[in-house]
Amino acid sequence: MTQYPTLHMIIGGEKVSGGGRRTFPVVNPATGETLGELPLAEPADLDRALEIAAEGFALWRKSTPQERAHVLNGAARLMLERADDLARIATMEQGKPFHEARIELMMNVGLFQFYAGECSRLYGRELVRPEGQRSTVRWEPVGPVAAFAPWNFPLGNPGRKLGAPVAAGCSVILKSAEETPASALGVLQCLLDAGLPPQVAQAVFGVPDEVSRHLLGSPVIRKLSFTGSTVVGKHLARLATDNMIRTTMELGGHGPVLVFGDADVDKALETCVAGKYRNAGQVCVSPTRFIVEENVFEKFRDGFIAGAGKVVVGDGLDAGTTMGPMANPRRPEAMDRLIGDAVAKGARLGAGGQKIGNQGYFYAPSVISEVPLDADIMHEEPFGPVAIINPFKDEDAMIAEANRLPYGLAAYAWAGDPQRQRRLAARLEAGMVGINSHMIGGADAPFGGVKWSGHGSEDGPEGVRACMVLKAVHEG
Known part of the structure; x- marks a missing residue:
């Protein structure tokens, strides 16, 4: 049987734990027993993650579509190899039946494979201009992404939050739910083991309001991707406005x-x-x-x-x-x-x-x-x-x-x-x-809502475009 892993954060490729940090008990909802103690980020940890994310974006934005696709396809292969272990961990910390957790993991595999193909489909366009002039429209990565994922799909939500920025050429700081950390760490580790530079994707955990205010208060972050309740989504959207951070909000429904x-x-x-x-x-x-x-x-x-x-x-x-x-x-x-x-x-x-x-x-x-x-x-x-x-x-x-x-x-x-x-x-x-x-x-269809259920989309081509910005270039 799969053993529940020792918990940590991942900052700059380093597994971070201990050091007198506060911890959060991760509980098996089927038994009420504690599975492990999760270290929570201090302000210095978040500052370091932001500094590294800026370095990661400067590096990864220059990567080729082939390099990004290679990492995503490699991570998909590793998830397949580790499917049973990852699914059991998700069941231990979230409670859903093992077969549901495995289906969720397979959805991640399909999404990463789709995004790998999408890396080569990020087309711009050339506008009709008089002879001697040239105008083009191009898509570029938006910048470092702060991605917040909830506990209900402990493998699938982190997969969405990580896959799109990686495909777009962005760096990402993932704060997944403290109730289900090992699942998120498992997905991120597949990307790192597939060759993703450690500066490009990191995982932190902490007191949610502390982490969100710290990350969204930094000029490093250019994009927020959040899945969760409408109440929290509105709060984060207000925080994001101070730095004009772009947002994708997948919020509640009924x-x-x-x-x-x-x-x-x-x-x-x-x-x-x-x-x-x-x-x-x-x-x-x-x-x-x-x-x-x-x-x-x-x-x-x-x-x-x-x-x-x-x-x-x-x-x-x-x-x-x-x-x-x-x-x-x-x-x-x-x-x-x-x-x-x-x-x-x-x-x-x-x-x-x-x-x-x-x-x-x-x-x-x-x-x-x-x-x-x-x-x-x-x-x-x-x-x-x-x-x-x-x-x-x-x-x-x-x-x-x-x-x-x-x-x-x-x-x-x-x-x-x-x-x-x-x-x-x-x-x-x-x-x-x-x-x-x-x-x-x-994997090929946009996922998102309207009204109080949010705005923007994940999955499909729209999921990658949500991590990009348009630039028009005019040459005389």
């Missing part, structure tokens, strides 16, 4: 799912139940608010309750587990609060609604229905294993409910009528829409 009477309800149930309880619902694009046409409401609700009862909750390293624990003690407490408030206001509890066992952070797969609009859960992203199922009369009412909240990350719809499918694609206010499918991502 994923609506529209289910119409002409849909294949059985297929919708099979897909939606699996999607809802993936990673214990701790997914920014998780299907959450099920907006169901009245004539199939009872069938869908009862089918969902039955599906929730078949979910096997347990340690993510156990072979039969289909849903692991929640990642930290805050999440079961949030579930109790939100579900309790909804039931107190008249919602029907169809399944779950309580913690499981007295060890770890397990919560039962939950279903609530006929939830009144004044319930907190109708406005606040639950980020947990709870499905909200409500009946609606017609298409207009269903779309209005889907668009009611200020979030717009992912939206889903199940409908048989092709004309309705096209209307939904146009009218749903979201950065990503799935029609009769919950597959809304891919």
Whole structure:
């Protein structure tokens, strides 16, 4: 079995720990036991990381597309070789089932391979000018990137944050979640072992507000990439304005799912139940608010309750587990609060609604229905294993409910009528829409939201371009 590694930071290629630094206990959410002590950055560590990032950018911006692609492809190969170990580490510190962690790792492999190809597709253009004149438009790397990644996808989020700057020719300082550090360090180590100069990518950990204020207060940082809650995203965006730092914000959601009477309800149930309880619902694009046409409401609700009862909750390293624990003690407490408030206001509890066992952070797969609009859960992203199922009369009412909240990350719809499918694609206010499918991502597709769910994109060509700036050059 994989042993949990000794924790450290990586600054200038050096593994940094000890030295009287503060530490953070990393806990296995399945057992509540401490896995290791993570060293936290002091101001001097952050100053050193910034100095090295500036050196790394001066070096890496001159690299050729072939050099960048070689590193990304090499890192993808190393991730494949280390896949089982990396996935087990992710399960130990985050809780998700091992097979989910391995899928997440494979998504990183595909993204790095795509970005390797994208290195040679960063085209500019030449403008039409009179003879003797020349005007070109070129893409250039933006500069050192501060990248903040959350705990819910401990391998995938760091992969996104590291892959795009490396492909674009930038340096990057990664601050991943303190709850899941070893996964992020494993991804970064693959890049370093594949030949990435140590000045180009570093990993620090620390008290989040201390680190963000220090990094974003430095003129070295030219770009912020953040994935996390809307509240924190707004705070970081305000910090970024002082130095006019460019931002990519992938923030919260409250994923609506529209289910119409002409849909294949059985297929919708099979897909939606699996999607809802993936990673214990701790997914920014998780299907959450099920907006169901009245004539199939009872069938869908009862089918969902039955599906929730078949979910096997347990340690993510156990072979039969289909849903692991929640990642930290805050999440079961949030579930109790939100579900309790909804039931107190008249919602029907169809399944779950309580913690499981007295060890770890397990919560039962939950279903609530006929939830009144004044319930907190109708406005606040639950980020947990709870499905909200409500009946609606017609298409207009269903779309209005889907668009009611200020979030717009992912939206889903199940409908048989092709004309309705096209209307939904146009009218749903979201950065990503799935029609009769919950597959809304891919290495070649932009990932991002609108409204309070943020701006900018990761993945696809857009993910690399987000780490670049345009320059127009005019020659007389």
